[in-house]
Amino acid sequence: MKYLSIISLSLLVLVTGCSKLEPRLYSDLTTANAYSTESDINAALVGIYADLNPYPGDAWMYYAGYLVMTTDYTTDMGFSTAAGDPTKLSNFTYDANNRYIRYNWQYMYNIVSNVNLLLSKIEGVQMDDVKKKRIIAQARFLRALAYRDITDAWGAAPLYTTVIPPDQTANAPLASVAEIDELIIEDCKYGLDNLPEAWDESEGLSRATKGACATLLGNVYIRAHDYQNAKTYVDMVLAMKDAGIYQLNSDFKNVWSESNKFDKGFIFCILHEPGMNGGEIANHFGPADHKEVTDRWQYYAVSLEFWRKYSDQDPRKQFFYYNYEGASPRDEHTTHGFYYMVPAPGQTTPPSDTVKLLKNIATKKYSYEMVSNSYYDGRTIAIFRIEDVILYKAEIENELNGPTAALPYINQIRARAGAPEYGSGGAFPAPASKEEMAQKILDERGYELVFEYKRRPDLIRFGKYEAICNAYLTSRGLNPVVTANMKYLPYPLLDAQLNSGMAAENLNRVP
C-alpha cells in the first residue's frame, strides 16, 4: 500500500501540471479580438464591402449577379428556361422556398449585422476622429443600401441598429418601410456630412462617397414619392456632375468594357480582378453557343417581349446577342452551327431545321470586350451610376413640373446612347402628358438600366407592377396571376418558420 500512495502522489503531481484546457487560436479571430485597432476596424469595413459580393473566387451571390433574379426576373424583363426556381420566378409561380429569395435576403442581413457589430466596437478603438467618422459613414451607407434592398423586395422587415444576440431574434417585429426609411435617411445624411466627394486613388476607387449617399437618399425619397426631398439630393449629385466629379461616358457601350474598371459615370459599384477576386458575371450573363464570346452559360437573359420593346433605331437594341450563327456544329454531318433567331411574335415553328428560335436574349453588358476568355472575370458591376440619377431627375421634374421639364433629362440619356430623342420628330414625339412621360421614363430606365437590379422597384414605384407583369404573362399565354400583394416577395421560408409575423404575411404574397 505504501507503493500505491507514492505512485498516486506522483501521478497527482504530474496531473496537476497537465490540466490546462485553454485552447490556442492560431488562425481564427473572435469578435473579442477582431476590433481592437484601427487596422482591425479597417479590415472589418473591408469585410462589409466584400459582403456585397460574397464568396471571393466563386462570386455570384447578391450584387455579383444573384440579385437580378429577384429584381428583374420577377418582372417582364428576365426570362429563364431553367427548370425549377428560375422558371418559377419568371412565370410568377414562386413560393417562399425559392433559393433566390432566400440567399438575397440572407446576404442583405449579413451586411446589417456586420455593420452593427462594427458600430458597436469602433467607439472603443483609438484612432483619428476624421478617419473614424469616415469608417462609420461608409458602414452606415452600406447598411442603408442593404435596408433599401430589403424594403424594395419585402417591404416591412426586422430593423436592427445594434448588436442583438441571435438567439433573441425569433419573432422579431416587422418595422414598416417608413420606419426603415428613417434609418436609411439618417445613415445617408451622416455619410453626406462625413464622406468625401471622391476618394484618393490610394484609398480605393469604389468606396462610398457623398455622391453615393445623395443618390441613395434621392432613391428612398423618390420611392416614397416625396419628390421635393428627392429633388434636393438628386440635384446634389447633378451638381457634382457639373463640377466634373461625375461624367457620362461618351459611348454607352464603353461603360461595359471589361477594361473600363471605373469611370466617372459610376457613383457606386463593385470591382473585380480575375485572379483572387474574380466575378462570374460574364459566365452567367454571356451567350450560349456564340462564336466570339464562347463558353458562356446564358443563365441570365431578357425576355423576347422586353427586347422587342426597344426601337430598331435604338443602338442599345443591338447590345444583345441575337440572330447569329452558333459555334457548335449542328450535328455529326456538318461543321455549321445553328442560326439563333428571334421569332416573330406568334411564330412557334422554326423556318428551317437549321434554325433555332431564341427563347431569351443575352445582354452584352457583362461580356462586352472581354479581356480574356477565362472563367472568372474582372468586370465592374454598377450599383449606382450617373445615368440612373439623370433619369431620377427626369422623373422628379415630370412629377413636380410636368413633361416638358423632364424632357431634357430623358433625352440626355437617349442622345448619349444614339437613340432618337423625344420631340425630334417622326416616331418619337415629345410626350404630351405627365402620364405619357412617366411611361417613357419607366421604359427608358428599362432600356438603359437593363439587368442593373432596377426593374422591379421601378415598376412598383411607377405603380405599374401588376399591369405590366400581367400583360407580359398574357402575351406569353399564361394566366395573369400578379396581384397587388405580390409587389412584395414572400419572406424566405426558413425565416417564416421562425417568425409568425412573416408566416402570416406570406399567405398573401405568393401567387
Next chain:
Amino acid sequence: MTKKAIDPKHPPRPVLKALMLMNGITLFLLTLTLHVSAKGIAQDKISLEANNMPLAAALKQIENNTFFRFVYSSDLLQNKTVKAAKFKKATLSRVMELLLSNTMLTYKMINDSLVTIGEKKEGIAYEKSEELANIKGRVTDEKGNALPGVSVSVTGSNRGTIADENGNFSIDANPGETLEFSIVGYKTYTVKLGNETSLNIKLEPDVADLNSVVVIGYGTQKKGDLTGAITSLKASDLTSGGTVSNAAQALQGRAAGVMVLQNSKAPGGSMSVRIRGANSISSTNEPLYVVDGFATLNGADLNPNDIESMEILKDASAAAIYGARGANGVIIITTKRGKSGKAQITYNGYIGLQKINDQFEMLNGKQYMTLANDLYKEIDGQANQEYGAYTQSQLQSSINTDWIKEASRKGVVQSHNLQVQGGNENTKILTSLGYFKQSGVLKNTDYSRISARVNVDQKVNDFIKSGVTIYGQRANSNIQDYGGNILQSNVLLGILTYDPTVPVYNADGSFGRPPGGRGDNPLANLVGRQNEVVQDRFNGNAYLEIKPIPELTGRVNAGAEIAQYRTGKYLPKSTYQGGIDDGVASSSDYTSTRQLFDATLTYAKTLNEVHAFSVLGGYAYEKTGFAFKSLAVKGFSTDLFSFNNLDAASTITGANYYKQESILISFFGRLNYSFNDKYLFTFTMRRDGSSRFGADHRWGNFPSGAFAWRMDKEGFIRNLNLFSTLKFRLGYGKTGNDQIGNYASYALMATTRLTFDGSANTAGTHLNQSSPENSSLKWETTTQYNAGIDMGFFNSRLMVTVDGYYKKTTDLLISKSLPLYSGFTSGQTNLGAVENKGIEFEISSKNITNQNFTWDTKLNLAINRNKVLDIGGKDIYLTSSKPMGTVSEEQFAVIREGQPLGSLFGYVYLGVLQAGETYAPQPASVAGDPKFQDISGPDGKPDGKIDASDRTIIGSANPKFIYGVTNTFNYRNFDLGIFVHGSVGNDLLNMTRMNLEWNRTTDALNRWTPGNTNTDIPRNGFFYMKSGGYINSHFIENASFLRLKNITLGYTLRNVSKAFNSIRLYAAVENLLTFTSYSGWDPEVDTKGYESGNTGTTGAGSAGGGQTANAGAGMDFNAYPAMRSYTFGLSINF
C-alpha cells in the same frame, strides 16, 4: 485394464461426439507422468501468504498478482487446502511444488503464463504392453491451422502427451480406448479408438468459454466476469472471404446493435457505424475507436487482416470509462501480436472482379429527343412551340450514347497480406504488410492502400514489460466529386442525366457537348479531370507496465498519430473550365496530429477467497490539432505538369492556410468487486475536460455502475438442468460527447478580401455566419440503462444473449437554425433530448458437430427506436440543394419532437389531376399536374391551399429491425460460409428517380398525357409547374432488403509439403442476390452520410457526421453504383 475383443469385420467406429461441460468451465484434465521441466517456466515471481487457505483461492490470488493463469477442473481441487505457505518472489516451480505437495495433483506449463493442473498417477507403474499401438496424429483448429499445446490423454490411464508446435502428437493407446483432446478456448474432444493409427483431430472453439479474455477499457477481463454489454469478435469472424477493405466493413452485419453502412460504394468510400442508434443531432455519431489502447476517430479504415479481435462496448457501464467520448459506444481493436516459438508466416490474398448492377432503363437518343420536344410543349404557355428542344435535323441523328456504359468498366479488386509472428520468451514481434487495390466500376475511380505494422512486446525483467505498436499506411485514390448539384461537381448526376444524343468524343477528339450546352459531358468530368487524394497515416505508441508488488500494476501509454491528406486536382485543357482557363490546378495538404498520454494504476486483491477487488485509477491527456494549406492556380502553357508544378501557372487564384487545436484531459477510476465469483459489481467514474466548451463548462463527470449475477453458480439454477450458463446483467451509466468544432463556443470571424481598384486586393474580416458566441456551451450527455442476459443451452451448443437498453441524450449539441435576419444562419447550442431504446439478440448455435461435418449458425438481430424528445418546440429542417441545381435547397427531412431522427419530410402525393377534374386546393393546376394533399394551414387545419404548411413526415430512414445471419459449414476440407444481412421497414427518398423519371428513363413515356391518363406520373415531371420540385411521397420507397452479402466456398489443403502448413483456397461472391422492392441502384445508401464524409480532409471510414448526416439519413441521390464482386482467394500458412 480390460481388453476389448475386436470384431475385424465390424470395427467399432470411433464415436464422434463433442464433449460439453455442464459447469461451463473448460475441463482440462491432464493425466501426466511427465515431470515438469523448469525450462518452460515463465520468469514471473510469486509472492503468496496462505494459512489454511483453499487451494483454489491460493491459485486465484496468484492469478490476480501475476501473469499466470491456471486451468483445472474445480472437482479436482475440492477439499484441498494449503496449510501454511509463505513466498516472496518465488518461482512458479517452488510454489507449485509446495502447493501441490500431499495432493495427487501435478501441473504443466502450456505456454508462458498458462498452467494446467491435473491428476498425478504416481505409483501405478505404466508398462508398455505388446498390444499398445502407437497413434500419431495432428490437432488443428476449426480452420485447419495447427493447434500447438493441446493435451492428449487416454481416458482412465496415466498416458498423456502434449501436441507440438505443429499440432502433431504421438501416443500409445489400445483400440477401444478413448482419447481426449483438450486445450483452453476449445471444446474438449474425445474419440474412441478403432484400428486407426493416425488421427486428424479438429477442435472447435468454445464459444461459451468464460475464461477467455475480453479486452475492456484500460484492461482485460474474463468473459465470465463481464458486467457490461460487450460483443466480442475474433479475427475469424472478420475476414473469411470477400472484398472486405477496412475494419468497419468487416463489422457489417456481425454484431447486434451495430449498424454499418457504406455511405458510398465508391472505392475508398466512407463508412458510418452506429451503435444502438443515433444519440446526437449535430455532432458525430461514430463510435470511438481504441486501437491497442490508442483512442482515435480513424479506426474504421484499418487493414482488417491486422486485427486479432474487436470488442464493441455498447452500454454505458462498459463505455463510461471512456467518459467524454463513449456516448456513441466504443470499438476496441486489438491487433495481432508476436508469439513465442517457431515463427509463423501467413499470406492472405485475393483478387476479385466487380460488375455494376445496372437497372435503369434509359431512353434511347431518338426517344429522348422526341420526348424533349413533347415536354417542351407541355410547359405552360408553350403549347404550340415546335422543335423547342431538337430540330428536325437533330431528330435524324443516330447517336445514342449510353453514358452509364461509357462511364463504367469491370472493377478489379485485389488484396495481399503477409504476416510474420515470432519471438522468444522475452521478445515477441509481429510484422505485417498489406496491400489493397480497387479499380472502381466507374472509370478513373480507384483506391489503393499499403500498410505496414510492427508490434513488439518486450519483457525487461520480472517486474517490467514494455512494448510498441507502429503502424503506417498510405492510401492513394482517384476520386470524383459525387456531392455537388451541377454537372461539373457531380459526375453521377451527369452520367445519369446527360443528353444521349451527344457523342462522348467529337470527330476531332474533343469531348462532345450539345450546341450551346454548358460545361462538360460526364466523361470529360470523369476521365478528363484528375483528382488524386493521398492519405497517409502514421501511428506509434508505446507502453510500459510495471508490477512493483504482485497486487499492483502501473501502466503508462504514450503515442502520436499523424494523418495527412493531400489532394491534387487538375483540369486539363480538354475540359470545359480547363479549356477557358488554360489548365486549372490546385493542391492541398491537411495534417492532423493527435498526441496522447495515459497512465493507469491497477490494484487487485482477493480477500478470504470470496471478495475479489480490482481498483483502477488513471489519467489521460490528449491534444489534437490540424493544419490545412492549399493553393489554387490557373493558366498553364502545358498540361504535362498536372498539379505537380504550380509554379508553372500564370495566376494564383487562391491560397489558404489554417490551424486549430483542442485538448481533452481526463481522470478516471474503476472498481470491480466480485463476491464468491457469483455477484459481480463494476463502478466507474470519469471526469473529462474539453477545451471546446465555454470556459465555465469544460468539465463533465461520467459515472457508471453495473451488476452481474452468475446464476449458473446457484444450485437452484443448476438443478433445473436447463442452462449450461446463465448470467444476468444490469448497468447504468453516463457518457459524453464533445465532437463539435474546436472553437465552437467562440464567436468566430471569417476572413475575406476585396478589390477597391480592380487590381489589388485588400484583406477584410467579417462574422462567420454559423458561429455566434455561446460561452455556455457544454457537454452533451447520454444516460443509458441496460439489462441483459447471457444464456447457454444444451451444453452451450446454443448460446443466446439478449440485451435491452434505454438511452437518453440530453443537452444535445445542436446546430440550431437562426433567422437569417439575425445575420447568422445557425449556431451551436445545447438543446433538448433524444432517446433510443431497443432490444438486441445474439444467437450462436452449433447445429451439427461431427468429425467430418459441422454446421454453425450465428444470428444477430437488433431493434432500435429513436425519438426526439425535445428540441425547444421548433422543428429543425434539413435541406439539400437537390434534386436539380436550379431548384431550391429543398427541405427533405425534419427533426421534430416525438419523431425519430431520419424523418423524411414533404408533401403527400395524391396522384395526377385528370382532365375535367378540379382540385380546389390547387386552383391553378391543369390536367396532368400532381395533386398534393391539403394537410394543414397556418392554423393547423386544412386551409384549402397547398403551401409549405402542408408538408408532413412521409417516410422514415429508421429500420424496424436489422439482422445478420452467418451460416458456416465444414465438410472434411471444405468450408462454406453464407452471410445474409438485411434491414426491414426503412424508407429511402429516391431523389435519383425524381431526376430521371420525367425525362430520362422509360418511365417518362408513361407520364400523364391526354392519351395516357391511367398513370401516377404527372405530365412534364415535377419541375416546370408551380409545385415543381416539391419533395413528395411519390419518391419515398420502401428500402427494406435482404441481401446475400457474401457466399464463400473454401478448400483447405494440409501438410502439402514441408514448406507449407496449410493452404486454403476460396471463391466468394458478394451481393449475389438482393431482395428488395427499392427501384434505385442500391438500397444500402446514404447520400448525406457520404457528402459530409467526403470533404477531402477525412478518409475512408471517418464519416464526418454533422446534423444533415445524422438527421438526413434516408436519401439516395446520384449514389455510386452498387456492384457484385467475384473473388478468388488464397491463404497460406508456412
